[in-house]
Amino acid sequence: MSAAVSLPHPGTGTRTTETHCPYCSLQCGVTMTAGDRPATLVPADFPTNRGGLCSKGWSAPELLDHPERLTRPLVRADPADRTSPLVESTWDVALDRVVAAITRTQREHGRDAVGCFGGGGLTNEQAYQFGKFARVALRTSAIDYNGRFCMSSAAGAAIRAFGLDRGMPFPLADIAEADVVVLVGSNPADTMPPAMQYFDAGRERGAEHVVIDPRRTSTARNASLHVQPLPGTDLALANGLLHIALAEGLVDEAYVAERTTGFADVRAGVAGYWPDRVERLTGVPVEQQRRIVLALARARRAIVLTARGAEQHRSGTDTAQAWINLALALGLPGRAGSGWATVTGQGNGQGGREHGQKADQLPGYRKITDPAARAHVAGVWGVDPDDLPGPGRSAFELLDALGTEGGVRTLLVLASNVAVSAPDARRVVSRLRDLDFLAVSDFFLSETAELADVVLPSAMWAEEEGTMTNLEGRVIRRRKAMDPPTGVRDDLQLLAELAGRLGVTGFSGDAETVFTELGRASAGGTADYSGITYRRLDDEQGLFWPVPSADHPGTPRLFTERFATPDGRARFWRVEHVDAHEQPDAEYPYVLTTGRVLAQYQSGTQTRRSRSLQLIAPTPRAELHPDLARSLGVGPDDVVELATRRGRARFHALVTDAVRPDVVFAPFHWGGGSSANALTDPALDPTSRMPAFKVCAVAVSRVGGPEERIAAPVPATQPQPRAHERPSAPAPHPPTRRRTTRVKSTPRFLHGVYPITGEGLGKPGPLDPALRYQVPEGRTAQALYFRGGNSTDELVYLLLVRDGEPMRWFPIGAKGDCHVPLRVVEDLDGGTVVELHAAAPVGVTGELVVDLGLVEV
Helix, strand or coil, rough: CCCEEEEECCCCCCEEEEECCCCCCCCCCEEEECCCCCCEECCCCCCCCCCCCCCHHHHHHHHCCCHHHHHCHHHHHHCCCCCCCCEECCCHHHHHHHHHHHHHHHHHHHHEEEEEEECCCHHHHHHHHHHHHHHEEEECCEEEEHHHCCCCCHHHHHHHHHHHCCCCCCCCCCHCCEEEEEEEECCCCHCCHHHHHHHHHHHHCEEEEEEECCCCCCCCCHCCCCECCCCCHHHHHHHHHHHHHHHHHCCHHHHHHEEEEEEHHHHHHHHHCHHHHHHHHHHHHHHHHHHHHHHHHCCCCCCECHHHHCCCCCCCCHHHHHHHHHHHHHHCCCCCEEEEEEEECCCCHHHHHCCCCCCECCCCCCCCHHHHHHHHHHHCCCCCHHHHCCCCEEEEEHHCCCCCCCCCCEEEECCHHHHHHCCCHHHHHHHHHHCEEEEHHHHHCCCCCCCCCCEEEECCCHCCCEEEEECCCCEEECCCCCCCCCCCEEECCCCCCCHHHHHCCCCCCHHHHHHHHHHHCCCCCCCCCCCCCHHHHHHHHHHHHHCCCCCCCCCCCCCCCCCCCCCCEEECCCCCCCCCCCCCCCCCCEEEEEEEECCCCCCCCCHHHHHHHHHHHCCCEEEECCHHHHHHHCCCEEEEEEECCCCCEEEEEEEEECCCCCEEEEEECCCCCCCCHHHHEEEECCCCCCCEEEEEEEEEEEEEEECCCCCCCHHHHHCCCCCCCCCCCCCCCCCCCCCCCCCCCEEEEEEEECCCCCCCCCCCCCCHHEEECCCCCCEEEEEEEEEEEEECCCCCEEEEEEECCEEEEEEEEECCCCEECCCCCCCECCCCEEEEEEEECCCCEEEEEEEEEEEEE
């Protein structure tokens, strides 16, 4: 992609512009030809995509002239009735209503009663100006953005460990040169296909790629090794791998001593994650654990990549930290061609979190609680530092308090569709309805915009100027290729006009002017853009931040000499596995996990309206393993209903052995009756405030055969959203006992062949005195597995009893056997008595083969 910006085509009224795809964080380079609509594009030879483009990128121009495109503001026909229809209006009427609502709300309820919610698709300039608008024009602390739902856990871990969060601290091209790449909860083959050329190049060189994912995704199919852990157990797996590295002497002790601190505590912490225990927790066989560690440790260049699959949990920050701990112990970060990184998802997910949309943040990745940061930014903005508000609530906490005393009463939303993308979405929709006033800026009538009092049409990606920061930390130019439809404004112009109507000066609608100010505001901060100009971005195909001066070349690789901590050392941080907030039970017996599919993006506001993409993914499809589908009577394309404690949603069934038998996968791109996020758990990570999107307990039922259109669940069956309450995040559980680096374990077995005479399935009793075990005082035990065989002609049950209370039933079919790995670990403390009881139909006789394995430590 050359430095040329826009070339006219004489006599045709068109011009060719080099810009970037509007979708994922790759920000692929494209060349657009526009002027006489419709516009067209072809991929460009930009460093990230090198001429590649996925189906979403190719189809992006379709939406610029889509018949559902908003071109005039919409307002409620009756301003006093939020249920009255939306009707077209003028900008003056629409903005007058917005300003009146802001003024009235702040007069009656205080400044923080007006809030702002942004998106990871905003340009750097828009994200920066939105944060400034909240703090200067509104003087409210109530601002956050949907990136809180995406990258916040990895960001929290990176800041804790390295002192700096740039999702990928090395260029994407390094992946092609790595000898080993471990991807944890990442599926780039579907989420960012052009990136796969780097993985393909590595495999052609003989590189070993390991994919850790509960599903056999398109990425996993091409990997050297695919590992399928139970969702929510990635932290235990990472700790277990580090345990093996220590036991095998694979830790880079010199690196740890020279470049890190805190390893002794982590060494003690992972001592309790011995391989067989980790197998029970995660379902990952010991031999696979060993293979991963040995590959990473022996590689000349090795990379560990985590993504949303590992991070969207109530312990997501600690999970990312566990993988960072492993990478640090092996000496990877800062080493040439090696390291840890997180795969940013949204188009400007990186830049969007750097310059002030987050509740606790000021431009340059500065903390809003830091007096020096407040003074610097206030000086750029021309305000008193004391007039800047403090930190506000995180995204879900902000949304969950909408319409309440002390919460936001008037909300302005830019580039986000929280009615689909937020967890426990039905609850969020009810909160949006509780608002006094909602204003939404978007280019389509999204599910969130449908609830608004005022909807403001915004320019689309090809119609605006600005910059984006991709997954590598490369700042790039988004160039205007065409004019928006008459009467449509971009969000910079919207914010500048709103500020002016509120009587506040200092806001510009010109992107380059705003970017220059952003550079001054970020100067000296962690994410320093002060040396970047539009001219340099044009000439140099983007720049990697930090770029602290006009003659600085940018920083493609971080941490080569020191980390961004006061002493230059990376921080190990001891973390412990905690169970998912929701465990499967008799009512909700399976695990639900959510994610993306190839032909859709985010909440689907754009991609669900694309004619081309609809042909690829016309309906939402829940993935069920054939064994699960067979047990439920579900066939291919049948309509199934998924139910959790928060809601019900319906999908077409995709019967596939690519998913674990105990896991159901649902895509989150649809709303309404197929909203996966109507099901998800809003339990929050205590550090990042990330919701637990990836794990909750779910029930599955067949609704009917294949139907072209999926009917929504019956409203009367939907659980009522919970009443307003202050959300809390469960703190990680402390270890049940102090772990030490020296662990002596002793196997114990209750086994043998025993006769049985049935007294009824409802009357279990002791089978033999030999099948009783008492944990010695001062020791702890855990059950590892159960194996059983049944010689009778009837179904029998074995019952694991703890101190007289049933723990687990094991059914064994007639003339059959069973093998159950006991992966849900429960410590059996000293003095605990464990027994095996048996139950069989009345009069049944025969023999049972019994084998219960335990470990005593």
